Amino acid sequence: MAKNHHHAFSPEMRRGLYEAIFRRRDMREFLPDAVPDDVLARVLIAAHHAASVGFTQPWDFVIVRDIERRREVKRVFEEERQRNALQFEGARRERFLALKLEGILEAPLNLIVTCEPERFGPGVLGKVSLREVEVYSTCLAVENLWLAARAEGLGVGWVSIMRNEDLSRIFSIPANVIPLAYLCIGYVPDFPERPILESAQWAKRLPPRNLLHFDSWNHGALDGDKLAAAMESALIWREIFPDDIPDGR
C-alpha cells in the first residue's frame, strides 16, 4: 500500500461500511418489537454527524410513536397514493397499486427528519449562491441514519408520497421547518437480497458506465476505459469481500 494510503481503513473495517451500503434496503415490512433506546441513540448520533453547510446542523428528529397521529398519516398517505397512481396506466398502474409502499402502522417507530434552513439566521457560510444547501445537508444525515440502522439490524422505509403541509399540520411543525423525510423504522423479518423495486421488475439497476462523463457532459466512457471497466469488475472487491460479494452490489 503506497505511503499516501495510510489513512485507509483495514479491509475488514471497509467491509463493515460497504456491507451497510450494499445491504441497506427501503423496507415496508416490520416486526412489532420495540427499538431499544441505546440502538436508536446510536442511529440518531450517526445522523447528527453528517456534513452540513457551514456546520449548521439544520436537522431535527421527531420521534413518532403515538398511534392516533400515525393513523392520520396513513390516511393522508392513502389519498396521495391514489393520486400518484393516476400518472401510471394499465398494467403499470396495477403493479403500482399492488406494491406495499409503507409500514406506518406496523413499524414500532416512525421518525421525521426535518430541516430548518435558517437555523442560524440568513448569514451562512456557503449559502449566498446555493439556496438548498441545508436541504442537501439534511439528506446526508438521512443516509447516515439509514446505514447505521442497517448495521444495527433495523429496517428503514422512506415514505416519500406525502405532502409537507399534511405532516406539518399533524405534528405542529412550524412553517420555517421542512418535514423532509418521513421514515418507518423497526426490526424486519428479512432484508431482501436486492432492492424491492428491482425484484418487482419495476426498474433496473443502471449500468455504471452509462453514468460516467469525463471533463464534459458530452464525453462518456469509451470502450476500454479503465475506470468504467473497474466499476463493472468483481475483482475490485476481492480484498474487501474475500468470500462473497453481496448480491445486491
Added chain:
Amino acid sequence: MAKNHHHAFSPEMRRGLYEAIFRRRDMREFLPDAVPDDVLARVLIAAHHAASVGFTQPWDFVIVRDIERRREVKRVFEEERQRNALQFEGARRERFLALKLEGILEAPLNLIVTCEPERFGPGVLGKVSLREVEVYSTCLAVENLWLAARAEGLGVGWVSIMRNEDLSRIFSIPANVIPLAYLCIGYVPDFPERPILESAQWAKRLPPRNLLHFDSWNHGALDGDKLAAAMESALIWREIFPDDIPDGR
C-alpha cells in the same frame, strides 16, 4: 442479543461504518497523488447503491481532471466567495475570508455529482406529491460516496459556493440536469480529529437532546428522558469501540 436482532452486524463490522461516519471530514487540503481507478471505482459504486425514489437512480458522475476547466471553476468560485463574504461583518468576515474553502486545483480529481429529475419521464413512483425527491436521492448518493472515500483514505471537500449556471456552462451540462455537488477528491496529509469549522470556532456541535421532539414539535426531551440520555452517553459505544471512541463523535 434478542432474536429479532439477528440482522445486526457484528460489533467489528458496525465499527467500520461508524468509524467512517465519525472520521469523515469536509477537506480542503490535498496531496497531489493520483487516485487509482480501482479505489475510485469502489467509491462510485458506493454512490450508485444509494436509495433513490422509485429506483430512478437520477445521478451521473462527471470526472474532472482537465486543469483549464478547473481554473475556470476556481475563478467563478472566487467571485462567489467575495460575494458570500459580504453577508458577514467585522471579525466574522475576516475569519470567513481566512478560511480555506476548497482544493479545486490542488486535488488530483474534481467530481460533479449531478441529478436528472425526469430521467424516466414525469411518471415516477413516489413523485406526485414531492417534487424534490430525486434531489434528495442524489444527496444520499453523495453521502455514500463521502463515507466510502473516507474508508479508502480519500478526502472529499464539497464546494458549495458556486452557481449552478456556471458549472453547467463550464461542463456543458444540459438544462434538465442539476450539477448538485461539486467535490474535490484526493489523498490528504491528515484527517483532523474534529470538523474544521468546529476547531476554527466557527460553530459548535449542537447538543443532541436539543434536536429531539416526541410525537409533536412542541414536545422536547424532558429531564430524565432515556433516549436523550443515551445519545449523550459514552456507554452506548462501548461494545463497538472498546478502546477509544473517535474524538469527533
